[in-house]
Amino acid sequence: MSPGFASSVPAVAALDWGTTRLRAWLIDGGGKVLAERRGDDGLITAREKGFANVLEGHLAAMGAPEELPVIICGMAGSRQGWLEAPYVGVPSPLGAILGGAARVPGQKRDIRIVPGLAQRLADAPDVMRGEETQLAGAGLPAKGRELVCMPGTHSKWVLVEDGAVAGFGTWPTGELFSVLAAHSILRHSLGEHPSPVAPDNPFFRRWCETALGDGGDVTSRLFAIRAAGLLQDLQADNAAACLSGLLIGGEIASARRRHGAGATSVVLVASGALAGLYQAALGLAGLGVRTVDADEAVRAGLIEAARENGMIARSGAAI
Amino acid sequence: MSPGFASSVPAVAALDWGTTRLRAWLIDGGGKVLAERRGDDGLITAREKGFANVLEGHLAAMGAPEELPVIICGMAGSRQGWLEAPYVGVPSPLGAILGGAARVPGQKRDIRIVPGLAQRLADAPDVMRGEETQLAGAGLPAKGRELVCMPGTHSKWVLVEDGAVAGFGTWPTGELFSVLAAHSILRHSLGEHPSPVAPDNPFFRRWCETALGDGGDVTSRLFAIRAAGLLQDLQADNAAACLSGLLIGGEIASARRRHGAGATSVVLVASGALAGLYQAALGLAGLGVRTVDADEAVRAGLIEAARENGMIARSGAAI
Numbered sequence: 001m002s003p004g005f006a007s008s009v010p011a012v013a014a015l016d017w018g019t020t021r022l023r024a025w026l027i028d029g030g031g032k033v034l035a036e037r038r039g040d041d042g043l044i045t046a047r048e049k050g051f052a053n054v055l056e057g058h059l060a061a062m063g064a065p066e067e068l069p070v071i072i073c074g075m076a077g078s079r080q081g082w083l084e085a086p087y088v089g090v091p092s093p094l095g096a097i098l099g100g101a102a103r104v105p106g107q108k109r110d111i112r113i114v115p116g117l118a119q120r121l122a123d124a125p126d127v128m129r130g131e132e133t134q135l136a137g138a139g140l141p142a143k144g145r146e147l148v149c150m151p152g153t154h155s156k157w158v159l160v161e162d163g164a165v166a167g168f169g170t171w172p173t174g175e176l177f178s179v180l181a182a183h184s185i186l187r188h189s190l191g192e193h194p195s196p197v198a199p200d201n202p203f204f205r206r207w208c209e210t211a212l213g214d215g216g217d218v219t220s221r222l223f224a225i226r227a228a229g230l231l232q233d234l235q236a237d238n239a240a241a242c243l244s245g246l247l248i249g250g251e252i253a254s255a256r257r258r259h260g261a262g263a264t265s266v267v268l269v270a271s272g273a274l275a276g277l278y279q280a281a282l283g284l285a286g287l288g289v290r291t292v293d294a295d296e297a298v299r300a301g302l303i304e305a306a307r308e309n310g311m312i313a314r315s316g317a318a319i
Numbered sequence: 320m321s322p323g324f325a326s327s328v329p330a331v332a333a334l335d336w337g338t339t340r341l342r343a344w345l346i347d348g349g350g351k352v353l354a355e356r357r358g359d360d361g362l363i364t365a366r367e368k369g370f371a372n373v374l375e376g377h378l379a380a381m382g383a384p385e386e387l388p389v390i391i392c393g394m395a396g397s398r399q400g401w402l403e404a405p406y407v408g409v410p411s412p413l414g415a416i417l418g419g420a421a422r423v424p425g426q427k428r429d430i431r432i433v434p435g436l437a438q439r440l441a442d443a444p445d446v447m448r449g450e451e452t453q454l455a456g457a458g459l460p461a462k463g464r465e466l467v468c469m470p471g472t473h474s475k476w477v478l479v480e481d482g483a484v485a486g487f488g489t490w491p492t493g494e495l496f497s498v499l500a501a502h503s504i505l506r507h508s509l510g511e512h513p514s515p516v517a518p519d520n521p522f523f524r525r526w527c528e529t530a531l532g533d534g535g536d537v538t539s540r541l542f543a544i545r546a547a548g549l550l551q552d553l554q555a556d557n558a559a560a561c562l563s564g565l566l567i568g569g570e571i572a573s574a575r576r577r578h579g580a581g582a583t584s585v586v587l588v589a590s591g592a593l594a595g596l597y598q599a600a601l602g603l604a605g606l607g608v609r610t611v612d613a614d615e616a617v618r619a620g621l622i623e624a625a626r627e628n629g630m631i632a633r634s635g636a637a638i
Contacts, residue, residue, distance in 0.1 A: 079549075087550075118550055123529060125546040154504075154542060170542035172503065179502045184494055185473075210442060216536030219566075220573045223473055223489035227444040230398075231406075231437055247538075254539045 010034050012069050012311045013059055014302035017076035018130060019043045023295075024058045026068075029312050031303045035062045043075045051082035052107065069110035071101065071306045073133035073298065077113035087118035087127060093164040094136045098301070099308035114305050119168060126170055130298070131156045135165070137301030138269050138292045147263040149255070150294070151248075151270050151278050153178075157255040169258055171251040177243060186222065186243060189229045194240035196273055199280035203238040207245030208281050216254025218246050248281045256285070263287070269294050329353050331388050331630045332378055333621035336395035337449060338362045342614075343377045345387075348631050350622045354381045362394045370401035371426065388429035390420065390625045392452035392617065396432035406437030406446060412483040413455045417620070418627035433624050438487060445489055449617070450475045454484070456620030457588050457611045466582040468574070469613070470567075470589050470597050472497075476574040488577055490570040496562060505541065505562060508548045513559035515592055518599035522557040526564030527600050535573025537565050567600045575604070582606070588613050 011029035015022055020042040026035040037058055046054045055070065077085035085102035101112035116129030131150050135158060140146050142163045150156040153174035159166045181190045197204050211218060225242050228234040234242070256263065265288030268278055275291055282289045306312045330348035334341055339361040345354040356377055365373045374389065396404035404421035420431035435448030450469050459465050459479055467477040472493035478485045500509045516523050530537060544561050547553040553561070575582065584607030587597055594610055601608045625631045 119546075120550055122551075124540075125543050125550045127546045127549055169539055170546070171538050172542050173538070175503055176538065176541075179498055183498045183502050184491065215534050216539060217534060217569075217573045217576070218538055219490050219492070219495065219569060220488060220535060220577060221443075222495075223491050224444050227438075227446045227489070230446055231439055231444045232441075250536075250538060254536045257536070258539060 008032060008034060010064060010068055012071055012306045013062075013064055014299065014306060015055070015058075015070065015072045015074075015076070016130065016133070016298045016302065017042065017046075017072050017074040017081075019075045022054075022058070022074075022076075023298075024062065025299055025302070026062055026064055027303055027306065027312065031307070031312065033299065037062055043078070043081050046076070046082070047080070051076065055111075067109060069112075069306075069311045071112055071114070071302055071309065071311060073114040073302060073305065074130040077102070077116060078129055081113075083113055085113040085115040088115045088132075090117055090119050090165045090167060091161075092117070094132070094140075094160075095163070095308055097132050097165070098136050098305040101305060101309050110311070112309055112311075114302075117165060117168070124169065126168060128156050128168060128170070131158070132165070133301035133305060134269050134294060134297040135160070135301065136304050137297040137299065138267060139297075139300070140267065146267050147260045147265075148267045148269060149252075149278065149282070151251075151268075151274050155251055157259050159259045167259065169255060171255060173247045173251045176247055180222070180243065181240070184222075185226055186239070189226050189234070189236065189239040190243065191236035191239075195237045197241045197244040197277060199276040201238070201241040203234075203241040204245040204277070205280065205284060207242045208249035209245075209284050211246045211249030212253050212281075212285050214250065214253060215257060216250050218250035221246055244277065245281070248277060249284070252281055252285050252287075256287075265289065267292060269297050271295050327351060327353060329383060329387055331390055331625045332381075332383055333618065333625060334374070334377075334389065334391045334393075334395070335449065335452070335617045335621065336361065336365075336391050336393040336400075338394045341373075341377070341393075341395075342617075343381065344618055344621070345381055345383055346622055346625065346631065350626070350631065352618065356381055362397070362400050365395070365401070366399070370395065374430075386428060388431075388625075388630045390431055390433070390621055390628065390630060392433040392621060392624065393449035396421070396435060397448055400432075402432055404432040404434040407434045409436055409438050409484045409486060410480075411436070413451070413459075413479075414482070414627055416451050416484070417455050417624040420624060420628050429630070431628055431630075433621075436484060436487070443488065445487060447475050447487060447489070450477070451484070452620035452624060453588050453613060453616040454479070454620065455623050456616040456618065457586060458616075458619070459586065465586050466579045466584075467586045467588060468571075468597065468601070470570075470587075470593050474570055476578050478578045486578065488574060490574060492566045492570045495566055499541065499562065500559070503541075504545055505558070508545050508553070508555065508558040509562065510555035510558075514556045516560045516563040516596060518595040520557070520560040522553075522560040523564040523596070524599065524603065526561040527568035528564075528603050530565045530568025531572050531600075531604050533569065533572060534576060535569050537569035540565055563596065564600070567596060568603070571600055571604050571606075575606075584608065586611060588616050590614050
């Protein structure tokens with residue numbers, strides 16, 4: 001055991017295991033973080049190297065004991081992952097979702113994967129995997145109605161009522177930005193390596209405001225970015241800001257229409273640059289914003305999942 | 320001269336010269352088509368081989384006289400083309416647009432390129448190049464208000480009032496379909512080679528109807544196609560029909576909101592499979608449809624442009 005653990009012994013290892021990356025923590029019986037590790041061996045790499053091999057490599061590097069139990073969330077639990085952790089249907093209380101973690105068979109350790117969520121509506125089918133754990137770690141109140149925005153490649157908006165997921169939707173905003181910037185006619189407008197967009201960029205703000213007034217209709221304005229390059233001398237970096245503002249503003253307008261009737265504030269679960277852009281855009285939409293760091297939320301959610309699955313004690317005492 | 324011209328002599332050559340393809344016709348002084356030729360040497364190829372070389376090759380193959388004048392529309396008149404034919408600003412009468420063709424300097428022949436259109440609105444900049452000629456050949460009445468839909472990679476919707484373009488917009492529907500099918504997560508849903516979508520496919524019709532009710536918001540439903548594959552066993556061909564219905568329905572809802580206030584019918588300028596899909600979708604939107612074949616419209620528009628530029632007589636007699 002490494003000197004870093006001197007004050008406490010790990011009770012569980014927690015992993016956020018996504019498509020392209022993973023993060024791992026050692027947690028003591030009271031829910032305290034003892035060690036952290038990051039890797040780029042997400043689902044894609046792990047399918048080649050073997051999930052157990054990748055996991056054991058990271059645990060060994062952190063000096064984890066041989067029989068330490070492991071709790072995992074994210075795409076490692078998908079059909080293409082290590083073991084499909086069946087979806088839990090919504091509506092469902094967050095605690096019940098976390099508590100239904102699926103055990104990976106044939107392993108010496110107790111390894112469990114948090115299930116994803118499925119919304120089995122005929123006209124609005126949807127799924128999430130990983131965000132349910134972030135959501136559980138976002139510190140939402142046990143009572144009341146919360147609209148939660150979790151931006152990313154596939155942004156999720158979730159309506160939580162009295163600690164239960166009532167419904168959700170997905171807006172592929174990050175993916176649209178990447179795909180349009182790289183493969184559509186807008187690549188001529190944005191250039192090969194668009195700079196990061198700043199939340200105070202006036203083009204970001206103006207296009208965001210316009211999109212907020214359009215109820216989620218963004219396709220009618222995409223080509224205008226190209227036309228603005230031809231007619232208004234719009235430069236590449238500002239073109240990226242226009243596209244970002246248009247897509248984020250469109251997402252907010254659309255999500256509000258679908259899930260946010262009457263909402264005056266939003267819980268934003270985000271980190272880094274994305275947090276800044278969404279804070280600005282939600283502000284332009286006239287919504288109050290409480291920001292929860294996404295990295296901290298997933299870690300807190302995994303600790304909660306370890307508790308719900310009896311891997312560490314609910315009371316905070318080591319089991 | 321080939322035997323096909325026995326009854327008449329060509330007065331002008333007309334070319335629809337796009338990014339990847341061209342079509343050429345020999346026209347007599349009365350506006351009659353004497354010969355037709357198609358090539359895949361559009362702007363991209365012509366930039367390498369030289370526009371004059373490509374043009375002369377096609378004209379020689381059709382047996383065109385050495386000094387036959389030429390009228391051209393399309394991307395050959397763009398900044399990346401042979402000669403930039405400056406945009407005409409809207410609003411503008413269609414005749415005035417065609418009549419402003421730019422002459423290519425330094426050529427033995429009289430070669431002119433029809434200008435594109437520019438909408439210089441601060442919040443809705445837009446351009447078209449090639450569609451203005453289709454529009455002029457669509458047989459629109461000289462009086463009255465017409466909403467014209469010209470679907471394609473970048474669909475154009477044009478409001479024409481008393482024979483003048485009042486305004487227009489672009490929806491990159493065809494490009495969104497291609498780019499999302501090839502590069503987004505939906506490639507897993509649609510498979511590598513999506514089959515053509517039939518207008519009576521029930522998935523096309525249902526997703527189109529849903530989109531028509533959403534005011535142009537399509538981004539909120541893109542991921543649902545992926546989720547329907549996971550939760551509802553949606554198959555690849557039907558996934559392509561969903562995406563097509565969603566994007567076309569969204570385009571119509573959005574265009575109607577922007578340009579079609581009060582419109583009860585639409586002039587659809589389209590050919591082939593696209594004509595069938597848009598006829599079905601416009602019908603689902605409750606709009607009357609008059610379809611004009613897009614290939615015939617551009618040819619008729621080029622003949623009209625030859626007339627407006629004095630290359631053939633307005634009266635129909637050879638000059």
